[in-house]
Amino acid sequence: MSARGPRCERRAMITRGDLVHLRRCVTLAGDALAAGDEPFGSVLVSATGVVLAEDRNRVAGGDHTRHPEFALARWAAEHVPAAERGACTVYTSGEHCPMCSAAHAWVGLGRIVYAVSSAQLTGWLREWGVPEPPVAALPVRDVAPGVVAEGPADELVEEMRALHRRCQLGG
Numbered sequence: 367m368s369a370r371g372p373r374c375e376r377r378a379m380i381t382r383g384d385l386v387h388l389r390r391c392v393t394l395a396g397d398a399l400a401a402g403d404e405p406f407g408s409v410l411v412s413a414t415g416v417v418l419a420e421d422r423n424r425v426a427g428g429d430h431t432r433h434p435e436f437a438l439a440r441w442a443a444e445h446v447p448a449a450e451r452g453a454c455t456v457y458t459s460g461e462h463c464p465m466c467s468a469a470h471a472w473v474g475l476g477r478i479v480y481a482v483s484s485a486q487l488t489g490w491l492r493e494w495g496v497p498e499p500p501v502a503a504l505p506v507r508d509v510a511p512g513v514v515a516e517g518p519a520d521e522l523v524e525e526m527r528a529l530h531r532r533c534q535l536g537g
């Protein structure tokens with residue numbers, strides 16, 4: 367892993383099976399938006415490909431720590447034996463924020479696969495004139511260097527951009 371540079375292309379590692387789970391994340395993100403929340407959704411999958419848990423963003427009530435990746439990390443800490451967590455994958459519509467990257471690493475979960483990167487989302491929000499969030503959009507690798515994080519999934523980027531655009535600008 368030491369040879370992996372900051373701009374190394376990880377896209378080739380996303381498989382057809384990964385895309386199935388990522389599409390579910392996009393659906394959950396759409397559900398969140400339909401429920402008046404921000405469009406983020408995530409799925410926790412076991413080593414054998416079984417979906418263990420899923421969640422969507424739930425910050426609309428005012429608690430901005432209620433990201434799905436954070437919820438799944440805490441769910442894993444409670445329900446998945448420590449020895450099995452490293453073989454689990456977390457799929458998510460948007461790359462983990464620093465809070466969720468830290469939670470993911472602290473509970474010892476494995477690979478992350480995301481549909482859109484934090485850099486992509488940050489670029490869109492700037493383009494749309496959205497005020498900067500209070501937390502820096504550091505990539506997973508800067509917060510949890512031992513975690514393999516792969517993405518974006520080009521097939522899903524436009525759909526996610528449209529969801530975020532609708533969330534920020536309406537329409």
Ligand SMILES: [Zn+2]
Nearest residue numbers: 433463465466
């Ligand atoms: Zn987060």
